[in-house]
Structures are given as structure tokens and as C-alpha cells.
Amino acid sequence: MQVLKGRRQPSPEVRSMLEAMVDMVPQGRVPARIFNDPEVFELEQERIFGRCWVFLAHESEIPSPGDYVLRYIANNSIIVVRDEEGKVRAHLNMCRHRGNQVCKAEMGNASHFRCSYHGWTYKNTGELIGVPYWNEVYHRRLDKAEWALVPVRVETYNGLIFGNLDPDAPSLEEYLGGFQWYLDFYLKPGPNGTEVYGTPDKWVADTDWKICAENFAGDGYHTPVAHAFGFELGYFPSSARTHFEGVAVHIPGKGHAIGLGRTPGMPPFFGFPPEVVEAMQQTLTPEQVQVFSQVRTAVCTVFPNLSILLQPFSRIPGQPGVRFVTMRLWHPIGPGRIQMWSWCIVPKDAPQWYKDESYLAYTLAFGAAGMFEQDDFENWTNLTRQVKSTLARDLVFPYEMGMDLEPDPTFPGPGVAVPPYVHETNFRNMWSTWAKYMLRD
Template identity: 70%
Template structure:
């Protein structure tokens, strides 16, 4: 087994890995290796735009949540003027954690160690014994909370630790077209339904990001009972139909499952569909009308799934959307956040049914969630094995695929939906960051 304990060996491994991606190979050890994890922390998560929260989680002035990018705990708060701020959750005096709750409402944060007090926008406004202790040597304006760069798209709040990184718009690179399939469900957009499910798993984040970038290959196997019992409005035969769409150079990808007999906009209330068509462009509506299931990943670790699910097997399904974040906390270990998104303008009974479908299928104890995590934890464990860590996995499906000239959306769209093209795009971008070229 090759060691990656020094910078030269690691750089050579990254170079070989990037070359292999273009040939349809990817190394098993990438999914559970201490040196790879450390390099991701240093070169990827400190440079990329990473998802922090949905604006509907902090709807009112003073609302906040605490989230993380790499090993940085971050407060995401809405100030008294309605503006969203992100700040490192650390007092500038001696480094104590400022906010110990995962969510709440506060106009100010006061350190429990020495009492330094900050507005929820990050400004230092209170220092005990300021006159007696500092004698004019401390300027409050110089010692606010460390600000984190933020930007938003359709309610999604992203943060970036690199002030020199390109804009969020440039980073998304046109993938907004496909994000709207999840976010423009009516003129009012979407909102989170309750707090996120949240747990820790012995799973590498990259396995999940890859799976949700459009892995339709596993569905008829890992979730075959869903077909047999009528939970899916498709079959093992029709499930592969559709498109794999990626954004080369950005790493984002989406799988669009299509069933010819599935009704356009099926699974949504009729009164909602008109608003959806109005909110989307004609090209987006054309794509949506052909989409049964949409499963996609915003590089590096934010994913979405929209699909119909029959609460009573064999009956017409209700369409639900889950948004998922895979936050790495160690080699082969991650924190999982999972939200249910519902249309703001939808009837309450639809929201309730959509949340129920999400919970039964992809909540923390959801049937399909358990299928996936059982496989993902085993893949992670195997990746740490000494005998396999110099082995590659094949990513050769669709190597010769040509873009579909009739597909109405942007990006690199190939058929069928079961395809490795999105994954090669994902890992190519990952390799750019690890090589320091992104």
C-alpha cells in the first residue's frame, strides 16, 4: 500500500488520480484516507462556495442557525434590517464559542467567558471594563466577529471562506437552470418544512455526493422493493430512461429520470402547477414536463432529490423534495443534514403529505435512506482496507456518449440517465481543487 504521508507522495497521487479520471478510473482510497481528507479541508472547502442554510430557516430579524464549512463553526443570522450575515462562531477576545445553540433568536451574542458582546451582524458593541482595563488601546471596530462571505440564490444561502473566489453566480455556472426545478414550485418559491434531520455517520461525504449527482444505476437494485411494491411510478426497465446532465468545469450534475407514461408535473396539486409554469422559463417547463425524478448535486456537497412517492403502494404518488448536505468531520465520517422543501403557496394538506412522503422515504429513518446508508458505510469501510487502497473503480459508462441535440436545457446532456458522465465531471472538478488549480 502506497503511503501518502509526505507532500511529494500526495501530489504525485493527485496527479495520477486526475489522469485516471479522464480514462474512467477513480481510486478507492479517496473515499477514506486521512491525507486526502486533510487536503480536501485545506484546498477544497476553504475555496468553494458551500451551502449554509435556507433563508426560510431564519425568516425573522434575530433568527439564527449554526452551521459549518470545513472545521469552522459559523453563525448564520438575520439582522434587524433583514440582511443575512455569516460569522465565525468564535469570540475575538480568547476564542470561546459564542453561540452554543444550533438555532434560535437573538439580537446580540454575549461570550460566556469574559462577556464581550456582539450584534448578530458581527460588530463588537460591548466590552466589560473597557475604560478601566484597556485605557483606550482597544478599538471595538477592529475586533468584530470574523465575517464569512455570503451570497444567495432563490433562498439558498452559501458561504465562501476565500475572499478572492469567483462570485456565486459564476461558481454555479448555469446550474441555476436545474436548481429552479427544485426551488421554483410556484411564484412564492419553496420553504423548509420543520428543522433538518441531523445525524453523524461513518460514511465518506463523496460517496453521497456522487450518488445524488445522478446514480440511477443503484436504484433498481438497492431499492428494488420500491418497484415491486408500487412505491415508484416506474419500473426497473423504464427507470434508466432520461438524461444525465453536467456542467463541465464546475462539477455540478443532475440525473433526470423520464417515464413516457408519467404525467407532466405529476404529483403536484393542479392549482400549484400554473404558478410553477409561470415561475419557470419555457425551456425549464419543457424539461420539467419530461421529468419524473430529478436527483442532483451542487459541487461539492449539497444535493437535491425530487420524486413522486406513493404513500399507498400502487396509488398516484405525491411529489416531494429533499435537500441534503454532507459535511465531512473526519476521514470516512460526516455529519448529515436533510431538509424537506415544500412550496410556500401549496395547500397545507399537500405540504403535510409531501413531508410524510419525505419522512417515510428519505428522513433519518426512511426506508430508502436506510438502504443507501447501509451500502455507503460498507463502501467507506472497504476503502480503508490495506488490500484495496491502491485499486481503482471503473467509471467508464458513457465514455463515448454524445450530447443529445434535442434536449431543451443547457449543459452537457447525455442519454440514458444511467451513465457515469456526471461522476467524471464531479471528480474532475474535485481534482482541480486538490491540485490547487481551482
Template identity: 70%
Template sequence: MTTRPDTQPLTAWVEQVRAGIENGRFPARAFKDQGVHDLEQERLFSKAWCFLAHESEIPSPGDYVTRYIGNNNLIVARDENGDIHANLNVCRHRGNVMCKAEMGNASHFRCSYHGWTYKNSGELVGVPYMKEGYEGRLKRKDWSLVRVRVDAYEGLVFGCLDPEAPSLEEYLGGFQFYLDLYLKHGLGGVEVHGPPDHWIADTDWKICAENFAGDGYHTPVAHQWGFNLGYFPSSGSTHSQGWAVSIPDKGHGIGLGHSPDFPAFGGFPDELAAEMRQALSPEQAEVFARTRTAVGTVFPNLSFLMQPFSLVPGEPGVRFVTMRLYHPVGPGRMEMYSWCLVPRDASAEYKTEAYRAYTLAFGQAGTFEQDDFENWTKVTQAAGMTMVRDIDFPYIMGMESEPDPAFPGPGHAVVPYVNDTNFRNLWARWADYLTGEA
């Protein structure tokens, strides 16, 4: 049993948690605790690379969205030269919020308090009463919006608050191999289809990140209707086939679920499947052609899921991809962002059908979404109970699993797909950040 955080310094408690992870244990208290939430803001979200937007959300000069890294609100904008910038959404004069809309198009942002005006790239260009009030003492170049590091991979724009953090490429650490499954649908890549759904939920973000790092264990229970109606081919034993793959010391993980007799690249139009084979490496094609369901998490809080949707037994259905971000807004509370990704060069008919499948399964009122959030909310609620917060949960599946030597991709791949290996990797990386060792 893990000692509760309020009886000792929180960092020492996290060190104790780290030792527990090595033995397949993780504390319930972590899912609903003010001190843990505050430490995550200070040491995790201030250091890690976090997802901001997809490039297709801001395709034209002047397009912008406002997004978060931890509790920091950012303006993510494409400037007049086509470059993407992320700046803190706070005026440098007296700290007013600069941009109050979630998305739009603007060449400049003007503060509604004293009128300081900035380019969409962040430079201060307009100060009322510049000569009369400041008498030449204010240097505009010194008072730009606070800039945040940005980098991108295949259209995914990430930001990092730490100027000394390793590069995004190093941070992903080989997980790009698996991201391509979601991002290289045809030679033109993917784009978002419509604005993201987003809503507030009384759920801890970490529960969602864990689930999407490859939790095939819950599917036959939480989504039992899928087996009864023929959405899944037969039983939990067949759904569990495949691999659990993690990137050691990085926290990223993916579950690659197989189903017997499922056709290669099933659920994609033939022409799109052919383009995918060109866009992917032979090793990627070998892994992905056999994959029915792919559910993965980029540490800390960005997840993807790809699978076909069909309620006609024996039919592959329509492939869809959901991209989701779990933004923490308090202990045991988060804002959920959910996008649908579609192949950029696919037909309008296929995009519509893929979006429909996404909406039915993982839209805000989707069948899978409702199943999951019912459970996640109850787990979070229970984690705040006086007795529950002092217990540990078991993460001992696959403790003795050896990597599959025949697996062609990077990382630590084990069978079966139902396995706790990815979750121990995720929690170990979480502990690295909270102890300041990441």
C-alpha cells in the same frame, strides 16, 4: 492501480488521480484517508461556495442557525435590518465558541468566558472594563467577528471562505436552470418544513455527493422493494430513461429520470402545477414536465431529490423535495443534514402530505435512506482495508457519449440517465481543487 498517497507527496498523488479520471478510473483510497481529508479542508472547503441555510430557516430579525463550512463553525443570522450575515463562531478575545445553540433568536451574542458582546451582524459592541483595562488602546471596530462572504440564490444561502473566489453566480455556472426545478414550486417559491434532521454516519461525504449527482444505476438493485411494491412503474430499463446533465468544469450534475406515461408535473396539485408553468421558462417546463425523478448535486456537498411517493400502482403519488448536506467531520465520517422543502403558498394539507412522503422515503429512518446508508457505510469501511485502498473503481459508462443536440437546457446532457459522465465531471472538479488549480 493508483500509487498510495503515503509513498509520494499528496498533491502528486492527486495529479495521478486526475489522469486516471480522464480514463474512467478513480481510487478507493480517496474515500477513507486522513491525508485526503486534510487536503480537502485546506484546498476545497476553504475555496468553494458551500451551502449554509435556507432563508426560511431564519425568517425574522434576530433569527440564527449555526452551520459549518469544512471544519469552521459559523453563525448565520438575520440582523435587525433583515440582512443575512455569516460570521465565524469564535470570540476574538480568546477564541471561545460564541453561540452554543444550533438555532434561536438573539440581537446580540455574549461570550461566556470574558463577556465580549457582539451584534448579530458581527460588530463588537461590548467589552467589560473597557476604560480600566484597555486604557483606550482597544478599537472595537478592529475586533469584530470574522466575517464570511455570503450570497443567495432563490432562498439558498451560500458562504465562501475565500474573499478572492469568483461570484456565486459564476460558481453555479448555469446550474441555476436545474435548481429552479426544486426551488420554483409555485410563484411563492419554497420554504423548509420543520428543522433539519441531522445525524452522524461512518460514511464519506463524497460517496453521497456522487450518488445524488445522478446515480440511477443503483436504484433497481438497492431499492428493489420499490419495483416489487409498485413504487416504480416496471423495471430498471424504464427507470433509466432520461438524461444525465453536468456542468463542465464546475462539478455540478443532475439525473433526470423519466417513466412511461407519467403525467406532466405529476404528483403536484393542479393549481400548483399551473403556477410552476408560470414560474419556469418554456425551456425549463419542457424538461421538467417529463421528469419523474430529479436527483442532483451542487458541488461539493449539497444535493436535492424530487420525486413522487406512492405505493399505489398507476397513481402519481405526492411530490416531495429533500435537500441534503454532507458535512465532513473526519476521514470516512460525516454529519448528515436533511431538509424537506415545500411550496410556500401550498395548502397546509399538501405540505403535511409532502412532509409525510419525505419522511417515509428520505427521513432519518426512511426506506430509501436506510437502503443507501447501509451501502455507503460498507463502501467507506471497505475503502480503509489495506488491499482495497490501492485499487481503482471503473467510471467508464458513457465515455463515448455525445451531447444530446435537442436538449433545451445548459450543460452537457447525455442519454441514458444511467451514465458515469456526471461522476467523471464531479471527480475532475474535486481534483482541480485538491491540486490548487480551481
């Protein structure tokens, strides 16, 4: 298998920018250029998306043998399929004969895939088993074993399926490096975990994936301004005055980060139904319960481009409401351009009314027409357009917020936990990690 490894070399200009970032980022400076640049984009395709664990699908999207969905890692179309034995696999969606797209439907069920060009047929394990005229013209000389669909490594964590194009990459467990502790808040609301509600929203936007990933890595700073209407219409159980309270946590050197926003006086596990609260007491550790029961907003990014938000929300301001969880993949499709994938996930064991209400809350707030989503994308697309200008590309942005803050030594979770919720410690770690990947040949 051809591996994306060290094939493209950065220009001297980009290399020196990346090298400068090693010292610059921890000191609170990030070059504007990284947020919309053709060369950076091309290099990322190999050095970030060719090496990191990239989210593919939720296991509940392919529950039965033969179920498959099409997803992407970088510009590779990937078939994510549950084989006949129930094992989750991923293959490059390309016939080995002449490169035709094997699966064209974005979802389906098949035990075998038959290419529509010359008819090469594969088991859903990827094995090539059928070749037209194999006896008559290939004279049985073609070695089918050599021409399986190109396999992609997959590993899962609590229902999330990740893929990796780099056979030498560390395991997903090592890659997450303790961040699982935080993911559990989203993924373990009961003994049977979570499931997706319906199919993901998909749309495109002229913004860089990194802007979005950074925002979800704990940008509580933008909320009182970018989403000011939410305060004005009474949507938030916090006020702008206390909005910064909570803690931000990152996993050093891994890039993963989470913001845990708290509202003073909020009842524990506010917005969850009693069944789910009871289940969480069983599935989470006492330390996790201690931390998460106090959390209003949990917003995280699994490096590089998977983000998850858990938020209490009532469709009608002022009512108790529910929690919704949205999981989003900022899939880069060009310099300063993404295809957005956005799922709503719900506790599998929750009552149906709660799942439905949770989905409606997600739709109104964070779906493609979501009221909060709208303003984010407006800002992000404008920002992306600005940073590619000739003046902007040589500028740096300040990432100094919270430079003097100290970690909380009593915090029970892994990583570095720095109170409060609003500061830029998470982002400094994220862009240092990014630069480290980008500099590796």
C-alpha cells in the same frame, strides 16, 4: 482574516495520485483511496471546503431580523443570521477575545450576542460593541473595530444561502455556472419559492461525503438494486426495465450534476397539485417547463456536498401520491465520517395539505428512518470501510459507463446533457473537478 489557502501541502504520494487523476478520470478511472483517507480528508478541508461555495441554510430558516442558526463549513462553526436590516450574514462562531463559542443554541433570535466567558458583546452584524471594563482596565485603548466576529462571505440563490471561506473565490453566480437552470425546478415551484418544513434531520454515519455526493449526482444505476424493495412493494412509478431512461447533465469544470429520470407515459408534472403546476408555468421558462414536466426523478449535487432530490412518492404503494423534495448536506467531520443534514423543502404557495403530505412522504422515504435512506447508508458505510484497506487503497474503480455516449445537441438547458439517465458522465466531471481543486496550491 486568516484564509485557508495553500497551507497544507499534499505528500508526494497523494500529489502523484491527484496528478494521475487529471488524465485517468476522463478515461474512466478513479482511485479508491480518495473515498476514505486521512490525508485526503485534511487536504479537502482546505482545498475543497476552504474554497467552494458551501450550503449553509435556507432563507426560510431565518425569516425575521435576529433569527439565527448554527451551521458548518469544514470544521468551522458558523452563525448564519438575519441582521436587523434584514440582510443575511455569516460569522465564525468564535469570540475574538479567547475563542469561546459565542452561540451555543443551534437556533435562536438575538440582536446582540454576549459571550459567556468574559462578556464581549457583538451586534448580530458581527461588530464588537461591548467589552467589560473597557474604560477601567483597557483604558479605551482596545480598538473594537479590529475585533469583530470573523465574517464569512454569503450569497444566495432562490432561498439557498451559501458561504465561502475564500475571499478571492468567484461569485456564487459564476460558481454555479448555469446550474441555476436546473435548481429552479426545485426552488421555483411558485412565485414565493420554497420553504423548509420544520427543522432538518441530523445524524452521523461512517461514510465519506463523496460517496453520497456522487450518488446524488445522478446514480440512477443503484436504484433497481439498492432500492429493489421499492419495486417489489410497488413504490416506483417506473419499472426496473425503463428505469435508465432520461438524461444526465453536468456543468463542465464546475462539478455540478443532475440526473433527470423519465418514465415513458407518465403524465406531465405527475404528482404535483394543480396549483403548483399552474404556478410553475408562470415561474419557469417554456424550455424549463418542456424539460421538467417530463421528469420523474430529479437528483442533483451542487459541488461539493449539497444534494437535492425531487421524487413522486405515495406512502401507500399504488396511490397517486405527491412530490417531495429533500435537500441534504453531506458534512464531513472526519476521514470516512459525516454528519448528515437533511431538510424537506415544500412550495411556499402550495396548500397546507400538500405540504404536510409531502413532508410525510419525505419522512417515510428519506428521513433518518426513511426506508430508502436506510439502504443507502448501509451500502455507503460498508463501502467506506472497504476502501481504506491496504489492498483497496491502491486500486481504481471503473467510471467508464457511457464513455461513448454523445450529448443531445437539442437539449435546451445549460451544460452538457447526455442521454440516458443512467451512466457515469456526471461523475467523471465531478471527480475531475475535485482533482483540479485538490491540486491547486
